[in-house]
Amino acid sequence: MVLNQGVVLDRVFRALAHPARRAILQRLSDSEQNLTELAAPLRMSFPAASKHVRVLERAKLVRRRVVGRSHLCRLDAAPLKDAASWIEAYRQQWEGNFQRLDAVLDELKAQRRGRARDDR
Amino acid sequence: MVLNQGVVLDRVFRALAHPARRAILQRLSDSEQNLTELAAPLRMSFPAASKHVRVLERAKLVRRRVVGRSHLCRLDAAPLKDAASWIEAYRQQWEGNFQRLDAVLDELKAQRRGRARDDR
DNA sequence: TTGATTTAGAACCATTTGGTTTAGCTTATC
DNA sequence: GATAAGCTAAACCAAATGGTTCTAAATCAA
Structure with missing residues (x-):
């Protein structure tokens, strides 16, 4: 530790x-x-x-x-590795992956709606 | 710039x-x-x-x-991105990729020696 | 209105930082 | 042995850091 x-x-x-x-x-x-x-x-x-x-x-x-x-x-x-991993925890936030994740989820929902419609 | x-x-x-x-x-x-x-x-x-x-x-x-x-x-x-990219330039060094690269180059040299011998 | 909450700001202090100059100690070179 | 090169250490300085306490202003709530 x-x-x-x-x-x-x-x-x-x-x-x-x-x-x-x-x-x-x-x-x-x-x-x-x-x-x-x-x-x-x-x-x-x-x-x-x-x-x-x-x-x-x-x-x-x-x-x-x-x-x-x-x-x-x-x-x-070597010690730069620790610094990099600390910063890395924030990568999603500055890359706006949350928005992208939202888009992916919207896509999935759209697909499920599509399948539901087809199953009708 | x-x-x-x-x-x-x-x-x-x-x-x-x-x-x-x-x-x-x-x-x-x-x-x-x-x-x-x-x-x-x-x-x-x-x-x-x-x-x-x-x-x-x-x-x-x-x-x-x-x-x-x-x-x-x-x-x-966002500013963490700059910090991360600065550090990133050193990733190879702490990950020991140079040693691995050395190994690859040695391998290549060995192969060339092998070919040279076969061509003789 | 009175009083509590949230914050800013000033004044102060000790320590660290980032620089200088000067002096000295090894190690190499002539 | 004399001199130059490479470096450390010490003394000093100004400014920045990281903390404190005290004061005061703005906002909310009773």
Whole structure:
């Protein structure tokens, strides 16, 4: 059982709530990169970028392996699964499937009316 | 094209990053409720709960309609679609489809080697 | 009209966030 | 050994978050 599932979701959603961190994740989906490479395009100081990576690490979205003086980061997308399933519960609502379901039910009712008429 | 798409994602992910706000969304997926009803189970003061609803409104996840002294809130799941599609880009990675793809490619290579041997 | 209900808003507070600069520690290179 | 590269840590700051309490306004009900 997952008692602190909520905390995980807190961390993941929080991590995703900053454009710099989403950018980092996107770049890591291509390849492993070290901090300098990650920080380079981020219009902020190196320590600031380093902190963002740390936030992603705490959310378990990034793993780090130290090779010499280089800290290589790689994506771990697993926690995104939890976030996705949470959101997924609302898919029907934004896709308007309820209306579509209504249409299907109307169709079924129409068919039953048709059969009833034929059976007469 | 959506220039401030990022800001929308910021707001949505930020809104989802607090358990109280996720709880509010879940309760609203059942039925429209006013602030008192929403605040009741939230182990915090009414103003605090009210602020959380306001955050959800700014993220366009909740709409409010005032009826007398009652502020009725209803879910608008549409912005969740953007969040879901952003996350969706990583589904392959957490589902390990790359490994599976690797296996498929290995299989193909093996077949080609087989054919090359037969052609000899 | 009086009084209770529902909500907003302001003031306040502690903590977190997101950024900076500076300093220092390893590790590689010359 | 000197110097550069890659990174952490600390100190600092402004602004945002998440909570509180108190006050006040609007609406409903007796």
